[in-house]
Amino acid sequence: xxxxxxxxxxxxxxxxxxxxxxxxxPVEQNMSGNSIFNLSTVWHxxxxxxxxxxxxxxxxxxxxxxxxSCKSACPILVAKMKTIxxxxxxxxxxxxxxxxxxxxxxxDTPEHLKEFAKTNKMEEPQWIFLSSNEEATQEFAxxxxxxxxxxxxxxxxxxxxxxxxxxxxVMVSQEEGLEINVDNVVNTVSKTVKExx
Amino acid sequence: xxxLLTFCLIMFFVFSCTKSxxxxxxxxxxxxxxxxxxxxxxxxxxxxxxxxGGLYKPFYGSDTILVDVKPFLIDERPxxxxxxxxxxxxxxxxxxxxxxxxxxxxxYLKDWKSDTELPLNADPEAPVCFVSWFAAKAFAKSxxxxxxxxxxxxxxxxxxxxxxxARNKPSxxxxxxxxxxxxxxxxxxxxxxxxxxxxxxxVFDLIWEWTDDFNxxxxxxxxxxxxxxxxxxxxxxxxxxxxxxxNYAAYMRYSMRTAIKANYTIANLGFRCAKDTLITN
Numbered sequence: 001x002x003x004x005x006x007x008x009x010x011x012x013x014x015x016x017x018x019x020x021x022x023x024x025x026p027v028e029q030n031m032s033g034n035s036i037f038n039l040s041t042v043w044h045x046x047x048x049x050x051x052x053x054x055x056x057x058x059x060x061x062x063x064x065x066x067x068x069s070c071k072s073a074c075p076i077l078v079a080k081m082k083t084i085x086x087x088x089x090x091x092x093x094x095x096x097x098x099x100x101x102x103x104x105x106x107x108d109t110p111e112h113l114k115e116f117a118k119t120n121k122m123e124e125p126q127w128i129f130l131s132s133n134e135e136a137t138q139e140f141a142x143x144x145x146x147x148x149x150x151x152x153x154x155x156x157x158x159x160x161x162x163x164x165x166x167x168x169x170v171m172v173s174q175e176e177g178l179e180i181n182v183d184n185v186v187n188t189v190s191k192t193v194k195e196x197x
Numbered sequence: 198x199x200x201l202l203t204f205c206l207i208m209f210f211v212f213s214c215t216k217s218x219x220x221x222x223x224x225x226x227x228x229x230x231x232x233x234x235x236x237x238x239x240x241x242x243x244x245x246x247x248x249x250g251g252l253y254k255p256f257y258g259s260d261t262i263l264v265d266v267k268p269f270l271i272d273e274r275p276x277x278x279x280x281x282x283x284x285x286x287x288x289x290x291x292x293x294x295x296x297x298x299x300x301x302x303x304x305y306l307k308d309w310k311s312d313t314e315l316p317l318n319a320d321p322e323a324p325v326c327f328v329s330w331f332a333a334k335a336f337a338k339s340x341x342x343x344x345x346x347x348x349x350x351x352x353x354x355x356x357x358x359x360x361x362x363a364r365n366k367p368s369x370x371x372x373x374x375x376x377x378x379x380x381x382x383x384x385x386x387x388x389x390x391x392x393x394x395x396x397x398x399x400v401f402d403l404i405w406e407w408t409d410d411f412n413x414x415x416x417x418x419x420x421x422x423x424x425x426x427x428x429x430x431x432x433x434x435x436x437x438x439x440x441x442x443x444n445y446a447a448y449m450r451y452s453m454r455t456a457i458k459a460n461y462t463i464a465n466l467g468f469r470c471a472k473d474t475l476i477t478n
Contacts, residue, residue, distance in 0.1 A: 033297040034297075036299065038300075138410070142458070142460075
């Protein structure tokens with residue numbers, strides 16, 4: 001009997017979880033053609049959940065593309081993201097997601113991303129790590145006008161860009177280069193949050 | 198009895214699931230419709246040419262870096278106006294008035310008379326231009342093809358009419374540069390000039406072409422090899438890291454690639470498709 005109960009329970013759980021995915025918020029009808037919520041690619045986050053960009057709607061997004069095994073520029077970018085996060089007012093932070101998108105989907109599995117989040121103390125709910133497949137990655141890089149190239153099995157060369165999207169998925173601004181002005185980003189974020197209150 | 202219970206439970210969940218999924222489908226119908234599904238269309242039968250590939254030296258990079266280009270198939274000519282028209286008729290989400298602005302800039306198909314009419318006096322057999330990388334990708338996908346990679350395209354482009362690699366012949370570069378003096382070449386029909394060694398037409402004479410990974414052409418920023426660093430900030434500085442200084446045409450192509458973005462649409466920028474092949478010899 002116990003066996004059957006367990007079976008029922010696990011089947012029910014399986015179906016409920018797969019159900020939840022379908023119940024994602026319907027996207028607004030009047031979505032801007034410029035919105036990244038138009039992208040139909042499927043991603044997974046550090047918890048292994050599948051999602052599309054439109055599931056991130058409603059929050060101001062600070063987005064950067066990196067790969068976790070990177071030893072040179074990415075750590076600087078990650079540090080910048082952490083500084084940005086710490087400078088956003090605690091009142092606003094609930095309305096912001098900081099999104100790190102992997103350009104190395106092969107290596108950056110959900111487990112890998114989770115591990116990276118833990119090591120770098122980026123475990124609060126505002127941190128979102130995403131990876132997908134080559135095609136989706138390439139498309140998104142092109143949406144950000146980001147250049148990248150795999151230069152060896154473990155290394156990529158890429159441009160360094162932090163992009164801010166409003167809660168409707170429309171690009172607000174981009175900061176490029178390793179000397180990204182953190183305060184500019186923080187100001188833009190707080191302005192955007194205010195605008196979409 | 199338990200079995201029955203399990204069954205009922207499953208049915209219940211499946212049913213409730215389907216229902217909610219349906220609701221969402223109707224709510225966000227226009228979002229779903231736009232590019233998850235790309236309809237194929239009866240395209241004209243463009244011949245694809247087999248390229249056996251091999252080691253090739255990219256225009257940029259150090260002398261020691263050779264890239265191994267795997268065998269592939271490539272369209273013998275660029276995609277034409279007529280073909281792109283058939284594509285947008287089958288895929289209204291790629292028509293000028295309904296395309297999502299994230300995928301194209303304001304000039305997308307700008308010379309067309311309407312959503313489904315080619316430009317006035319345009320030759321249906323001329324290469325299509327004013328298309329973005331996203332649009333070119335969608336076109337290729339709709340007929341089970343892809344865009345050629347930058348290395349594949351450049352591999353084909355090394356050929357002149359008689360040899361697979363004519364880079365060192367002065368005549369090769371001169372011929373291309375002479376072409377660049379002629380204006381408005383993009384309005385001409387495809388396949389009117391001689392094919393190259395591989396049987397590929399119009400590699401240089403009509404248009405510039407999108408490649409799948411055009412955005413891998415880096416001239417500034419974080420490159421571990423070091424040779425690209427910030428040279429782009431100086432006029433022609435990048436030429437010093439070119440492996441093939443005589444090949445000015447290739448230098449122009451690389452400059453173009455580093456300057457464009459995927460949503461750009463340009464008067465003389467079109468594309469052709471490629472495909473993987475299992476044949477190797």
